[in-house]
Amino acid sequence: MNRTLTRTALAAALALPLAACSSTGGKSTSTITVLAAASLTDVFKQAGAAYEKEHPGTEVKFSFAGSQELAAQVRQGAPADALVTADTKTMDDLKAQTGTPAVIAKNRLTIATAPHNPRHVQGLTDLSQSGLKVVLAAPEVPAGRYSKKILDQQHLSVKPVSQEPSVRAVLSKVSLGEADAGIVYVTDATAAKGKVDTVTIPDAQNAVASYPAATLKNSKNTKAAEDFVKWLSSAEARKLLASAGFQKP
Structure with a gap:
């Protein structure tokens, strides 16, 4: 199982896009990559669209997997900007690689x-x-x-x-x-x-189950990552999470 998860994590890490700023049609675009627990797949797709609408020029890309696979990607230096896990233990074990986490939902x-x-x-x-x-x-x-x-x-x-x-x-x-x-x-x-x-x-x-979110210290787009993680605790984000069946933190 561990070898399988490691191979999966490595493959996912290689496939992740680098967080970067680019210019399209004269407009600066900031891209952030968020590693998120698989159980957040549906609601985070909605949240990403809502965030991009509120923040023109920022693109949010997600990589969904089991929290243990996400942790393996972080430890191996996967190019990502933020992490959201389905438990506090996994996040706590990564405190050397993350900013201060905040629980966004249960x-x-x-x-x-x-x-x-x-x-x-x-x-x-x-x-x-x-x-x-x-x-x-x-x-x-x-x-x-x-x-x-x-x-x-x-x-x-x-x-x-x-x-x-x-x-x-x-x-x-x-x-x-x-x-x-x-x-x-x-x-x-x-x-x-x-x-x-x-x-x-x-x-x-x-x-x-508690869902903590945090920025990653190896982020190439720290400010944008911080803004997104902070937004996940906003009234709009919590409304989306509640509509998907999540409880308040």
Whole structure:
């Protein structure tokens, strides 16, 4: 798993564009590259468009992956300007490479099932049933750690048919019918409405995921990166995050 993640991180790092300033048609354009957790894919595409509209001349490019893959890219010096992870642990482990982080949103977990829940999953306990194909995020992934935490708290032993490199990969397995159920973020399930059904995990059994954002010290466009990270805590950004199902920080 570690070798696979490293190769993925290296490939992604080589593909990332350099943050730079260029001139197009006489106008100066500033480009910032943001490494962001996979669970932010849909909402950050909207946020990027909103930010560019508010800040003419600034282009925001995203690279989405599991937080552990993003961390590997940062450690290897990937050309990027800002980082947003799905947990504080990953960000804290990178404090030598980042500015001061700020939590921009929170999330919770839910159980995703095939449409109409054909296996009649009712809660976490059912995930330990023999014959049920369950898929989870890998332990290195924040969603995987959160999932393990809540299953351990309920003293449940779940043997997944696969452990995926991101929460979006878990969702994909369920939506494609390759698994009967999986644990994903509420926001991922919301984005896949119609492709999966959900089973609510009570707050008392759930875990809260925090999303910190920070600039990267090796940024080639520090001011633009700082402005974007600051904007992620603005009223407009929080409105977009809330509409996608994220909770306030």
